[in-house]
Amino acid sequence: MNEQNKTVIITGGASGIGKSLAFCFGKKGDEIVIGDVEERALDGAIAELESKGISSTGMLLDVSDGDSFKSFANEVFSKFSPPYVLCLNAGVGAGGSISESSILDWEWVLGVNLWGVINGLNAFLPELERNNQGHLIFTSSIAGHLSYPNMGPYNASKHAVLTIAETLHFELLEKGSEVGVSVLCPGLVKTNILDSDRNRPEALTSRNTLDNYRDEDMRKQMVREIYDLAIHPDQVAELVFKAVDANQFYIFTDNTFDDAIKNRHRNIETATNPTLTADLVEEHLND
Numbered sequence: 447m448n449e450q451n452k453t454v455i456i457t458g459g460a461s462g463i464g465k466s467l468a469f470c471f472g473k474k475g476d477e478i479v480i481g482d483v484e485e486r487a488l489d490g491a492i493a494e495l496e497s498k499g500i501s502s503t504g505m506l507l508d509v510s511d512g513d514s515f516k517s518f519a520n521e522v523f524s525k526f527s528p529p530y531v532l533c534l535n536a537g538v539g540a541g542g543s544i545s546e547s548s549i550l551d552w553e554w555v556l557g558v559n560l561w562g563v564i565n566g567l568n569a570f571l572p573e574l575e576r577n578n579q580g581h582l583i584f585t586s587s588i589a590g591h592l593s594y595p596n597m598g599p600y601n602a603s604k605h606a607v608l609t610i611a612e613t614l615h616f617e618l619l620e621k622g623s624e625v626g627v628s629v630l631c632p633g634l635v636k637t638n639i640l641d642s643d644r645n646r647p648e649a650l651t652s653r654n655t656l657d658n659y660r661d662e663d664m665r666k667q668m669v670r671e672i673y674d675l676a677i678h679p680d681q682v683a684e685l686v687f688k689a690v691d692a693n694q695f696y697i698f699t700d701n702t703f704d705d706a707i708k709n710r711h712r713n714i715e716t717a718t719n720p721t722l723t724a725d726l727v728e729e730h731l732n733d
């Protein structure tokens with residue numbers, strides 16, 4: 447990889463984990479390019495980065511729109527040195543049981559979390575492979591390893607992102623490519639994800655969605671109550687930085703969900719019907 451003027455591209459870098467990634471890589475001297483759909487937060491993040499002497503550019507990007515991603519990538523290719531790290535990080539969270547979820551809920555969550563990754567690969571992977579350098583960071587989640595109830599579309603999107611990352615890892619290895627892949631699987635992180643609706647397009651919001659908001663508010667309140675288990679996004683960013691350096695594939699952020707993941711793997715190995723463990727989150731709520 448180039449030792450100078452490395453370009454780090456982060457989708458969803460105007461907030462939360464993406465913004466911490468921008469600061470972390472930026473402080474090490476990299477050139478930061480953020481693509482985000484939320485214009486005001488994007489301008490704010492760029493101003494903060496610049497005020498710390500970090501060279502950064504913000505571009506409006508809707509990751510769920512393939513054309514938007516293509517234009518974003520073309521601008522990056524024309525203005526910056528070859529991509530060094532690409533963080534496909536933009537994501538939204540939504541709750542509700544599968545029977546309550548409308549088609550619009552599925553379209554919105556899968557549009558951003560899954561199609562956002564597919565569109566990103568379509569726009570950037572050929573260039574990374576042609577240059578035979580760079581590192582892709584896919585943001586999945588602990589939800590990509592587990593199937594907690596009332597998070598159907600989110601779980602589906604994150605399981606899909608995990609398997610895309612694993613598949614690409616094998617394919618690049620087979621080709622002898624120098625392009626690296628990691629999958630970030632955060633547990634609970636203190637960000638603005640519970641307010642993801644702020645970026646939900648009106649066209650993907652139904653009356654049904656609005657009626658569900660009351661339940662959604664209760665669910666968010668419950669999650670906020672366990673937020674003291676959540677870690678700061680800067681900690682996540684440091685782990686990602688080290689993982690790129692070490693070419694480490696799986697990036698877990700803490701061990702809160704280890705038993706739950708082991709339990710799921712045991713159920714699969716023994717073909718036992720799925721069970722949920724009483725994990726740290728539950729214990730915490732019962733305290």
Ligand SMILES: NC(=O)c1ccc[n+]([C@@H]2O[C@H](COP(=O)([O-])OP(=O)(O)OC[C@H]3O[C@@H](n4cnc5c(N)ncnc54)[C@H](O)[C@@H]3O)[C@@H](O)[C@H]2O)c1
Nearest residue numbers: 458461462463483484508509536537587634635637638639
């Ligand atoms: N916070 C957590 O506990 C947690 C846990 C596991 C995984 N994650 C994942 O981390 C990633 C970052 O989320 P976060 O927690 O920092 O939340 P966040 O809401 O703070 O940041 C998400 C960013 O994505 C942007 N975004 C939303 N829709 C977009 C679109 N269509 N196009 C471009 N940008 C868009 C938002 O504007 C925002 O800047 C997501 O993929 C999320 O699923 C978060």
